[in-house]
Amino acid sequence: MKNRDSIPAATIERLPLYYRCLDKLSTFEEAEVVSSKDLGGKLGIPSTQVRKDLSYYGEFGRRGVGYNVVELRKSIGKILGVNKLWPAILIGAGNLGRALVNYQGFSKMGLEIVNIFDNDLNKIGNRVDSIEVKSINDLDEVINKKDINLAIVTVPANAAQEVVDDLVKYGIQAIWNFSPTRLYVPDDIFVRNEDLAVGIVSLIYHLSWQMQNEE
Amino acid sequence: MKNRDSIPAATIERLPLYYRCLDKLSTFEEAEVVSSKDLGGKLGIPSTQVRKDLSYYGEFGRRGVGYNVVELRKSIGKILGVNKLWPAILIGAGNLGRALVNYQGFSKMGLEIVNIFDNDLNKIGNRVDSIEVKSINDLDEVINKKDINLAIVTVPANAAQEVVDDLVKYGIQAIWNFSPTRLYVPDDIFVRNEDLAVGIVSLIYHLSWQMQNEE
DNA sequence: TAGATTGTTAATCGATTAACAATC
DNA sequence: TAGATTGTTAATCGATTAACAATC
Missing domain, CATH: 1.10.10.10 (Winged helix-like DNA-binding domain superfamily/Winged helix DNA-binding domain)
Structure with missing residues (x-):
């Protein structure tokens, strides 16, 4: 190799x-x-x-x-590492977070969401696809006890950096970021930004150009 | 330019x-x-x-x-075309579809979801963020009446191609595809695949490699 | 004028594609 | 042997970065 x-x-x-x-x-x-x-x-x-x-x-x-x-x-x-299940936590039990938890087919790709966190008291204690939503204050305990390395961030943009700082502090190695903002992390932490705004704008760009040409 | x-x-x-x-x-x-x-x-x-x-x-x-x-x-x-609002329809009122409809910030990027479609009788008639879910049979009428060019596809992989064939037939120009499958469309239709499996796997790949190196 | 910063050309870097020997 | 298809080297293509004249 x-x-x-x-x-x-x-x-x-x-x-x-x-x-x-x-x-x-x-x-x-x-x-x-x-x-x-x-x-x-x-x-x-x-x-x-x-x-x-x-x-x-x-x-x-x-x-x-x-x-x-x-x-x-x-x-x-x-090669990809999807031959085993990687436990992950998800932070932010909003619509997108819940959608990802419910998403079929992730387990085939090696992902298992084992815990969900939120800071909203109305959401804490609820269940999403049989997983209880925990308080963000319990992050530390869960990450260490379950030896989690992977986190999915689906909190609003203005809360993302703070959450990520905590995640890094508690030992998370890789972050899947759905917040539309750039995250600052140490060099050895791997971040993948899933920026939906970029997706839609590139579509609109092409569409807008197509329409102009037709007129 | x-x-x-x-x-x-x-x-x-x-x-x-x-x-x-x-x-x-x-x-x-x-x-x-x-x-x-x-x-x-x-x-x-x-x-x-x-x-x-x-x-x-x-x-x-x-x-x-x-x-x-x-x-x-x-x-x-x-340049991007986000100075105006582009009306779009969304097909597939599952978790991901609902999350996208509720997603704040798309309007700033020029996107306005004006209709939602599904083929599930239990979902048709429900409201998602004040938009009524319509039957997929009404696609043709809405696309033509409202002059829609943009569609968001959040149906399961096995239903995607069929839906897309209809969309193309009724005049849709650009498709934002969240189904984990490749779509076959004519050359002049623009498709953007938002493949979440690719996202998670690239994270797992890096994580898996990091772990191996540490051991 | 001196310092800052653009817009653009040229150089470098990296990824894709073509070509083909190896071999089933 | 003839046809098919891999694995790899070399050529091409495309994108990023460096350098610098233009100019505020």
């Missing part, structure tokens, strides 16, 4: 797509083997890119034949 | 960040002017990148001075 730091970020973003596609193939289809052309075709990715992406991690195929669906799925699962 | 097709996708993804930051600056801060260094600094983006991004669309600053906050906000808003 190559030095992990030199693997393109774009490759890492494509691996989950391969994984999910192979998972589907292994459940529903009968084919034992898939070629890079087939796999790429289903995802709109050139076969040469599929092979290149995989080559960063080893040799998984057989020349002249293709890739064994079940084996490749397993290999990618291991 | 440069030929719009030659503007990097990455630039278009950064414009909303500039826009939101300028919006904050114009509301809360007193400074009339901001430099590319200041603006970039707040977002973790090099000043040279900020200037380059803006340069695709024109000249917005004054040498030796910087950019007028209010003016630049307005200019970027116009």
